[in-house]
Amino acid sequence: MDLNTITPTVLVTGAAGWLGLSLVQALVRGLADHPDLATPFAGRVRCLVLPGQDTAALRKIGGAVEIVEGDVRNSGDCTRFCSGASGGILLHVAGIIHPKSVKEFYSINLEGTKNLLAAAQEARLKRVVVMSSNSPIGCNPHRDHLFDEESPYNPYMGYGRSKMLMELAVKEAQKAGQLETVIIRAPWFYGPNQPARQALFFQMIRDGKGPIVGDGLNPRSMAYTDNLAQGILLAALVPKANGEIYWIADERPYTMCEIMDTIERLLETEFGQNCAHKRMRLPGIAAAVAWVVDKSLQSLGLYHQKIHVLSEMNKTIACSVAKAKRELGFRPTVSLEEGMRRSLSWMEENGQKL
Amino acid sequence: MAFDEGALSVSGHKGRHAVDSGFRTEVLVIGSGPGGAITAAYLAEAGRSVLLVEEGPNLALESCEPFSLDEMVQKYRNGGLTPALGRAKVAYVEGRCVGGGSEINSGLYHRTPAEVLARWGSEFQLQAASSAEMEAHFQAGERDVSVSYLPGPAPAASLKLHEGAVKLGWKSMEVPRWFRHEVAADGTAAPRGVRQSMTKTFVPRALAAGARLLASTRVLRLRRDGGGWLATGERADGVRVEIRAEHVFVCGGAVQTPALLRRSGITENIGNSLQLHPTVKIAAGFGEEVNSREMGVPVHQVKQFSPRLSFGCSISSAPFLALGLIDHPSRVEAAAHWRRMAIYYAMITPEGRGTVRTLPGFRDPLVRYRLTDTDLRNLADGVRKLGEALLAAEATILFPAFGGAPVIRRQDELQRLPNVLPAARSNLMTIHLFSSCPMGENRRVCAADSFGRVFGQPNLYIADGSLLCTAPGVNPQGSIMAFARRNVLKFLGKS
Amino acid sequence: MFRDTVSALCHTVVEERCLAGIGSAAPEANSVVQFVLAQHARMPDFLRAPVVVLTLMFDLQCILKHGAPFRRLDCDQRIQHVRDWRLSRLGFRRDFVRLYESLAVLGWHSMKERCQ
Numbered sequence: 001m002d003l004n005t006i007t008p009t010v011l012v013t014g015a016a017g018w019l020g021l022s023l024v025q026a027l028v029r030g031l032a033d034h035p036d037l038a039t040p041f042a043g044r045v046r047c048l049v050l051p052g053q054d055t056a057a058l059r060k061i062g063g064a065v066e067i068v069e070g071d072v073r074n075s076g077d078c079t080r081f082c083s084g085a086s087g088g089i090l091l092h093v094a095g096i097i098h099p100k101s102v103k104e105f106y107s108i109n110l111e112g113t114k115n116l117l118a119a120a121q122e123a124r125l126k127r128v129v130v131m132s133s134n135s136p137i138g139c140n141p142h143r144d145h146l147f148d149e150e151s152p153y154n155p156y157m158g159y160g161r162s163k164m165l166m167e168l169a170v171k172e173a174q175k176a177g178q179l180e181t182v183i184i185r186a187p188w189f190y191g192p193n194q195p196a197r198q199a200l201f202f203q204m205i206r207d208g209k210g211p212i213v214g215d216g217l218n219p220r221s222m223a224y225t226d227n228l229a230q231g232i233l234l235a236a237l238v239p240k241a242n243g244e245i246y247w248i249a250d251e252r253p254y255t256m257c258e259i260m261d262t263i264e265r266l267l268e269t270e271f272g273q274n275c276a277h278k279r280m281r282l283p284g285i286a287a288a289v290a291w292v293v294d295k296s297l298q299s300l301g302l303y304h305q306k307i308h309v310l311s312e313m314n315k316t317i318a319c320s321v322a323k324a325k326r327e328l329g330f331r332p333t334v335s336l337e338e339g340m341r342r343s344l345s346w347m348e349e350n351g352q353k354l
Numbered sequence: 355m356a357f358d359e360g361a362l363s364v365s366g367h368k369g370r371h372a373v374d375s376g377f378r379t380e381v382l383v384i385g386s387g388p389g390g391a392i393t394a395a396y397l398a399e400a401g402r403s404v405l406l407v408e409e410g411p412n413l414a415l416e417s418c419e420p421f422s423l424d425e426m427v428q429k430y431r432n433g434g435l436t437p438a439l440g441r442a443k444v445a446y447v448e449g450r451c452v453g454g455g456s457e458i459n460s461g462l463y464h465r466t467p468a469e470v471l472a473r474w475g476s477e478f479q480l481q482a483a484s485s486a487e488m489e490a491h492f493q494a495g496e497r498d499v500s501v502s503y504l505p506g507p508a509p510a511a512s513l514k515l516h517e518g519a520v521k522l523g524w525k526s527m528e529v530p531r532w533f534r535h536e537v538a539a540d541g542t543a544a545p546r547g548v549r550q551s552m553t554k555t556f557v558p559r560a561l562a563a564g565a566r567l568l569a570s571t572r573v574l575r576l577r578r579d580g581g582g583w584l585a586t587g588e589r590a591d592g593v594r595v596e597i598r599a600e601h602v603f604v605c606g607g608a609v610q611t612p613a614l615l616r617r618s619g620i621t622e623n624i625g626n627s628l629q630l631h632p633t634v635k636i637a638a639g640f641g642e643e644v645n646s647r648e649m650g651v652p653v654h655q656v657k658q659f660s661p662r663l664s665f666g667c668s669i670s671s672a673p674f675l676a677l678g679l680i681d682h683p684s685r686v687e688a689a690a691h692w693r694r695m696a697i698y699y700a701m702i703t704p705e706g707r708g709t710v711r712t713l714p715g716f717r718d719p720l721v722r723y724r725l726t727d728t729d730l731r732n733l734a735d736g737v738r739k740l741g742e743a744l745l746a747a748e749a750t751i752l753f754p755a756f757g758g759a760p761v762i763r764r765q766d767e768l769q770r771l772p773n774v775l776p777a778a779r780s781n782l783m784t785i786h787l788f789s790s791c792p793m794g795e796n797r798r799v800c801a802a803d804s805f806g807r808v809f810g811q812p813n814l815y816i817a818d819g820s821l822l823c824t825a826p827g828v829n830p831q832g833s834i835m836a837f838a839r840r841n842v843l844k845f846l847g848k849s
Numbered sequence: 850m851f852r853d854t855v856s857a858l859c860h861t862v863v864e865e866r867c868l869a870g871i872g873s874a875a876p877e878a879n880s881v882v883q884f885v886l887a888q889h890a891r892m893p894d895f896l897r898a899p900v901v902v903l904t905l906m907f908d909l910q911c912i913l914k915h916g917a918p919f920r921r922l923d924c925d926q927r928i929q930h931v932r933d934w935r936l937s938r939l940g941f942r943r944d945f946v947r948l949y950e951s952l953a954v955l956g957w958h959s960m961k962e963r964c965q
Contacts, residue, residue, distance in 0.1 A: 141853035142920045142927075144860055146876040150883070217923075320876035423884070423959035433891035443944070673958035676867070680950055683866065683935070689958070718893035757943065778940045781947070 002036055003027075003237055007126060008043045009085045010236070013072060013116065014094030015047030016058050019131070019225055021193040023093060026229035028063035033226060033333045037233050048072070048081050048094065057193070072112030078119035086124040089236045092116055093131040097159060098305045102298050105162035113166045117173040117181075127180035127242065129235045130170050134187040134221070135160030139315040143218060146253070146320040149245045157308075158298045167245075180242040182235040184228075187249050187317055191225030191339060192346035197305075199352050202344070206267050206354065208276025210260045213313035214284040219253035221318045224339035227332040234328040246324040250339070251332045253318035262336050271344050273354060287314040374589070375596035379405035379566070382585055382599035384573045384614065387454020388831050389818030390605030391556035392495075392838040398563035400846050405566045405597060406557075407587070409610075410451035412569035415551050420458075421669045429458050436609075438708055438723035438784075442730070442777040444632050446721070446784045448607055452569050453552035455607065456831065459785060460651045460669070461531040461549045463501045464828035465492045466836065467661065474823040478794030481804040483840075491836040499532035499550040499835070504653060511644040511696030512652030512667045518747030519665075524658035529666075529829075531653065571595055576602060576618040582813060601845075603806075605818040605838075608787035612710040612820060613719035615791070615801075620811055623801040628708035628723065629789035629825040632782040633701040634733050634775065635668060635755040637678040638744045643693045645670050652696075656743060661703040661827030663736045665743065668697040681781065682753050682761065697755075698744060700736030703827040704729040710790050725777065733775040733782070741768050756781050786830050788819035793837075806841040817841055850920075851901050854908040855889070855949075856882045857920040861927040862953040877960065884956040885949065903945050907934065 003010065010027060014020040027045055031037040044064050049055055051069045058065060070077030072094055082090070096108045113130060120128050137147050138154035155161040167183055174181040190198070204210050223231075231248030235241045254262075260279065267273040290311035297304055324330035334342070347354065380403040383394045394406040410429065418424035426434045431450035438444040449455040471488065474480040495501075507513070508528060519526035532555075535547035548554060561567060573587035573595075582600040589595055604611045612625030652667030668674070676689040678697045688695070708723030725733075737754050744752060745765050752762040757779025760770040791801035791808075793816070801808060806821055808814040817838045819830055826833050856879075863878045889900060908919040911930055915922055919930055934942040935950075 142857040142860065142922075144864070144924050145856060146879070148876040148879050150879060322876060423955065427887070427891075432893050433888045435888060435892040435896075437896075672962050673955050676954050676958040677951055680866070680947070680954060683932075689867075713895055716893075716895045718895060720895065779943070 001237065002039045003041050003089070003233065004039060004043065006237065007087055007089045009046060009088035010041060010043065011046045011048070011082065011085055011088055011090040011125070013048040013081075013090070013092045015067075016049040016053045016055050017094065018193050018195055019093050019189065019228065020047070021057055021061075022191060022225035023091060023229045023232060024058060024065065025061050026226060026233060028061050028065065031226065031230055031233065034230050034234070034329075034331055036237060036329065037230060046081070046085065046088075048077075072115055073107050075115040075118065078115040079122065082116070082119040082123035082125060084123070088123075088125050090116065090120050090125050090128045091232055091236060092128060093232070095131060095163075097133075098308070099303055102158040102301045102303055105158045106165075109159075109162040110165045110169065114169050117169065117179065121173065121176070121179050125179065127182065127236060128170075128173075129182045129184060129232055130166070131232070132167050132183050132185045133159070133163050134185060134317050134319060136164035136167055137185070140318055143316045145316070146318050147247065148320050149247065149323050156312075157295065158303070174243050182241045182243075183245040184232055184235055185245060185247050185319070186223045186228050186231070187221040187319060189223040189225055189228055191343055193225070194343060194347070196352065198343075199347060199354065202263060202267065202347075202354060204280075205260050205263050206273050206275050208278030209280045210264075211282060211310065211313055212256060212260070212279045213282045213287045213310070216257040216260075216279070217255045218314055218316045219255050219318040220259065220316070221249040221253040222259070222336065223249040224332070224334040227334055227339075230332070231324055231328065231330050234324075234330055238328050241328060244327070246328060246330075247319040247321055248324055248330065249319055249321055249332070250335055251321065254336050256313065259336065263340055266337070266340055266344060267354070270341065271348070271354070282313075284314050287311055373594045373596060377405060377568075377595065377597040379403050379597065379599045381405070381601045381603065382407065382583070382597055383603045383605060384585070385409075385454060385605035385607065385610065385818060386452045386552060386557060386567070387449060387605060387607060387818060388456050388552060388556075388834045389607075389838045390603065391453065391456075391552035391560060392835055393603050393605060393817045393842045394565050395556040395560040395563065396839065396842040396846065398560045398565035400848075404560065404564070405568060405599070406560060407568045407571050407573055407585075407597070408452045409572040409606075410449070410569065411590075412452040412567065413457075415453070415457060415549065415553050420549075421671060421674070423673070425458060432718065436721070438628075438630065438721040440708070440723045440725065442632075442725050442775075442780045442782055444630060444723055444782045444784055446630060446787055448609060448787070452567065453557060455785075456551040457553060459829075459831065461533055461551070462529045462651075462653065462655075462829045463496070463532055463832045464529065464826075466826050466833040467828060470661070470824070470826050474794065477796070478792055478800055478823040479796045479804075480794040480823060483804065483837075488836055488840065491839045492832070494839055495832065495835040499555050500534050501530045501532050502535065503528060503530050505535045508653050509649045509651075509667075511649065511670055512654045514640065514644055514696070514747040514749070515652075515656065515665065515667050515698060515743060516654040518743035518745070518749075519656045519658065521746045522743060524656055524743065526654055526656045526658070528653050529655050531651065568595075573597075573614060574617065576604075576614065576620075576814070601813045601815065603815045603817045605816070607818050608790045608820045609710050609719060609721055611816055611818055612790045613712055615808070616710070617712050620808065620814075622809060623791070623799055625710035625790050627789050627792060627799065628710055628721065628787065629704070629706070630708070630723065630784045631701045631786040631825055631827075632704055632706075632725065632729065632733065632784055633699040634737055634780065634782055635678055635697055635699050636737065636740055636744065637675060637688075637695055637697050637753040637755060638749040639688065639691065639695045639751040641694070641748065641750050644696050645693050647671075659739065662732055663739065664701045664827065665736070665740045666699055666701070668699050670696040678755050679753055681755050681757055681759055685753065685761070688753070698740055700733065700740040702729060702732045702736055703825050704732070727774065730775045730777055730780070731773065733780065734772050737775070738768050738771050741771070786825070788822040788826070788830055789824055791816050791820035792823045793821040794823060805844040806837075815841070815845065850908065851904055852886060853920045854904050854918075855885055857927060858904075858907075858931070858949050859885050859953045861924060861931055862950050863957050864924055865928045865931065866950060866954055867957045878957070880960055881953050881956040885952045888952050900948070903941070907945060
């Protein structure tokens with residue numbers, strides 16, 4: 001079974017974004033990592049991009065890619081995007097994680113998703129796969145804990161809350177019975193097509209400023225973009241996924257130290273960078289202070305990316321992908337080292353400077 | 355006919371303060387375990403108007419695997435987390451569902467021993483309860499719930515204990531159960547059948563004779579109401595319930611019956627003399643397989659030292675075996691060999707007494723129980739003798755289930771067991787509770803007369819294990835059933 | 850905090866008593882945690898609050914010895930703390946550990962049995 005046999009159209013939101021590009025690529029070119037996804041999708045791939053967004057990379061992918069400009073916040077745009085795609089499958093990966101203000105979390109992640117769900121229902125789409133996050137579930141209670149799909153909501157700040165409300169809206173739509181839905185929860189992801197801010201992270205590690213808060217042994221689940229694309233496409237494909245939630249990530253979580261050590265090693269041995277072999281070590285209290293500041297800012301409706309990221313640095317955010325493996329046949333073949341290698345190669349090839 | 359929750363019209367407003375006061379009945383029976391179900395069935399069959407109220411849910415016997423976690427959650431009170439507090443805590447369990455304890459026990463049947471009846475007669479001045487006078491009641495009960503022996507071979511683990519006891523020249527016997535057996539197809543598989551719990555026998559009998567059943571409804575208090583009684587309580591959905599009855603039989607079991615009476619201001623000799631059968635366990639390993647998923651219920655009991663000590667084999671599923679090894683933290687791997695292991699118990703007839711008290715502001719009653727030094731010595735003796743029998747049956751390793759217990763492999767190592775079970779680490783449990791409201795004419799200690807009529811409270815009766823004057827030293831359901839029948843026939847003027 | 854400590858405690862028990870180092874407790878232990886929390890909600894009402902208080906004491910007592918509450922420790926340190934309480938001369942500590950151990954062990958093995 002492959003997607004060609006079940007739908008003529010796949011719709012992708014956020015298609016010009018980091019994950020969106022990888023997803024469209026996986027769809028159009030096929031994903032060699034998984035036998036059910038290896039065949040390229042030959043039907044229409046309709047992509048929603050923000051007005052004025054750079055779509056060169058998207059166009060380069062080839063295949064039957066159609067580009068629709070629009071904003072999920074505008075319900076008319078959503079209707080236009082979905083119209084005439086009866087029986088199609090919508091992969092909704094547009095979302096905002098680092099906004100200018102907290103309000104955007106809700107207008108984009110929650111209201112935007114609601115607009116899309118309504119449009120999808122009206123256009124008689126078959127299934128919607130919605131991209132959520134670890135944030136509705138918060139941080140693990142202790143380091144050797146892994147979240148599963150039964151873990152209760154415990155949203156982490158504004159983003160987590162907006163994604164939780166989004167998930168609840170998806171469940172509502174599911175209950176209405178006219179639309180199949182699947183929720184995918186992914187943690188921190190990495191891989192080609194990354195935005196420039198990610199290059200900064202690699203530079204910091206090279207220059208000995210990779211921040212380690214506390215002992216750095218807190219595990220973090222990460223998802224390589226192709227692993228994630230595999231999970232999303234399987235969620236689109238597998239009939240029994242309807243109505244379910246799946247965590248999608250790499251096979252196992254990594255500790256913060258392991259993540260930075262791996263990147264450092266690759267930079268030095270394979271990408272000819274001289275590394276400072278140092279870390280910027282901060283006491284756990286730094287994250288606690290950042291947490292308080294972040295929380296206070298967010299309660300005022302303000303958002304500061306660096307403070308937010310710092311507040312999360314010493315937290316354990318780890319999940320189990322057992323259910324996805326069991327029910328979707330998910331096979332996260334790429335792990336940290338290989339995934340980071342591919343990311344760095346992509347940067348080189350695409351002229352992102354280290 | 356059986357009523358679902360809410361099947362009766364609710365007067366007043368729906369919601370938190372809704373009151374359902376539409377119940378009137380000639381006889382109210384509170385609790386649907388063996389005492390209550392039998393009482394309700396005989397009353398209904400005699401044409402009386404009967405309302406049978408049960409705090410727990412109305413579930414089929416088959417609603418869960420027997421002795422499973424699901425059963426614990428569905429049918430045990432407090433999920434099975436009920437301790438009798440004291441210097442040695444005793445974990446006890448009660449059924450909380452239609453059919454009460456009969457839905458969750460092993461179904462092992464004993465008559466009340468003659469010497470126990472004789473002692474009740476002399477000490478408690480219990481009248482008309484000699485062996486001869488009880489005979490007809492025993493026989494009726496045995497017929498009604500099909501008390502019978504296994505038609506095929508007993509479980510291997512059960513036979514092991516029997517074998518060991520016989521080698522030592524000890525008296526050991528197969529205990530019959532209330533069970534309807536189907537003949538095994540090929541004679542090798544464990545015989546299948548249906549345990550004759552109350553939901554299979556007396557509850558349907560009562561309903562067929564016109565009794566009404568109100569499940570998931572807890573009676574909180576009883577109050578005199580003219581010549582009769584007004585019972586107030588609440589349904590599981592929070593709706594308050596009022597029931598007016600001419601006669602009330604309280605059949606909540608040895609903990610809930612005294613709790614309800616005390617909450618209603620009836621306290622004379624109520625809840626002061628709780629007794630139970632404390633048991634201590636041993637997990638034993640053998641050289642061959644003795645356990646399987648289809649093991650069924652072990653049926654042998656060693657009665658050589660009865661009534662002081664009794665031994666038997668317990669439910670030995672893999673989860674219970676893991677639990678049985680909890681006092682041996684370095685032996686984690688043993689649980690993996692569960693097919694070659696089984697759990698055995700030593701049970702004593704104790705001197706100890708306990709109390710049942712209600713706590714203001716709390717829903718659940720406080721149960722306290724105090725073992726005497728003799729009891730702790732008997733328990734230690736029980737462990738040693740049980741170990742002896744198991745080693746005689748070629749057990750290769752014994753894990754006594756109390757804190758700090760040694761692991762035993764040979765007869766001479768039995769001497770390493772203490773002479774007195776350490777109270778604070780004893781980890782005792784029981785499923786037999788009784789005697790909290792003893793019957794008899796001895797007004798100094800008895801709560802009810804020889805037929806369960808509560809002293810000083812017209813038209814109020816007790817019909818459950820609380821009436822048994824002392825610990826019978828054997829599984830008590832047979833005694834509870836016989837006395838329930840005897841007392842309800844007295845009430846009906848038929849004895 | 851109570852729920853997090855119960856989670857850490859159950860994972861520790863499963864790790865020490867059920868797996869003995871041959872695997873990772875997570876995420877199967879999550880259903881054990883849910884069972885244990887549900888059992889806590891079922892226990893006699895007058896015992897619930899004392900158990901919560903004792904659980905928090907158990908958690909915070911680690912700060913004195915290990916510099917962090919129980920739920921923040923790694924598994925080996927947690928196993929050590931559970932052992933300390935299991936072997937304590939104070940009966941309430943032993944009973945506390947035994948309560949959680951019984952529930953977690955029973956929950957774990959019942960879950961395993963159901964899966965097979």
